[in-house]
Amino acid sequence: MKLTKLKNEFLSLFFPAKCACCQKIILPSEEICAFCKEKLEFIEEKRCLKCGMGESFCECRFNIFRFDGIVAPFYNTSAVQKGIYNAKFRGHISAHNFFIKQMCLVADKYFGDLSFDAVTFVPPSKKRILEHGYNQSEILAKGVARHLKVPVFNLLKRVGKSKTQHEIGKYKERFENVRGTYSTRGSEAFKNVLLIDDIKTTGATLNECARRLKLSGVQNVYCLTAAVTNPRLKKPES
Ligand SMILES: [Zn+2]
Ligand SMILES: [Zn+2]
Structure with missing residues (x-):
């Protein structure tokens, strides 16, 4: 020691x-x-596990998601946004480790009674991988999986082209934009899957990935992200 x-x-x-x-x-x-x-803006302890928001910010009346639950440690504001940017675009290990640790804490707290057969992650576009040389969601997934002692599998594949989500303003259009852009491979072997991404913005991407996983035969899909965007909190500082 x-x-x-x-x-x-x-x-x-x-x-x-x-x-x-x-x-x-x-x-x-x-x-x-x-x-x-x-x-740091931690999500309130009293929260809605269907949309991931603090209870007073629950957005389930706007949308029913296909995944069975979602948790994240933080809202996507100022310091958290900076950290995710540093992890995503600069590959800073301290940022990845920090988010992995916080994600593990909420996974234990809110999903502790669930048993997952597989951990998987949202695949990025080829362009994104070429730009960064790695997939941030995969790094987060591997860290969380190590803690949960559950194997990581690359169960989702990007098949169609979609505009990057931040180019699309409207909530509904984001859901339409991602429809049909993922396929699955080998996911039929699993019953309970934990799906990892860095940020839930509208939830459209996670929703589509969960839909595809369930179409392939997965029974339950739970999501874990580093942060969720809360449109009612002030916009992240750039
Ligand atoms: Zn909700
Ligand atoms: Zn700092």
């Missing part, structure tokens, strides 16, 4: 610890800086 601490302190001289959200240098014992810590 002491040796590990010594090793960490030695390494921190060359590779200083950085805030998972803003990447400022922090003490090796910290995960995020005090500024970002204050800005």
Whole structure:
């Protein structure tokens, strides 16, 4: 134990610890800086597991999702948005690890009674993989799966072309845009699947992935993301 601490302190001289959200240098014992810590918006404990929002923000009257439940640790605002950006576009390990840890905490708390046969993730477009060289959802899925001791499988494949979701403003159009853009492979072997993505915005992508998985024979699909967008909270700072 002491040796590990010594090793960490030695390494921190060359590779200083950085805030998972803003990447400022922090003490090796910290995960995020005090500024970002204050800005984290945790989803309320009393929450709706059908849409993932805090109880007072439940949006189930607008939409009935095909997945059976969803949890996330955070709302997608300021510091969290920065952290997800750093994980997604810059591949910062401290950001990935921070979100994986927080996702595991809510998975244990809200999905602790469920037993999953497989963990899977939302596949990105080929263009996205070429841009980043990796799939952020897959990294998050692998981290969560290790904690849950459930194997990860690449059960979904992108087949059709769709516009990137942030190019489409309207709620309903986002659901239409993704319809038919995923196919499944090997998912028929599983009963309870945990589906991972970085952010639930409208839920259209997760909804379509869950629909396809269920068409293939999966009985229950639960979702876990790092954050959910709450349109009633102030827009994330850029
Ligand atoms: Zn910070
Ligand atoms: Zn709800």
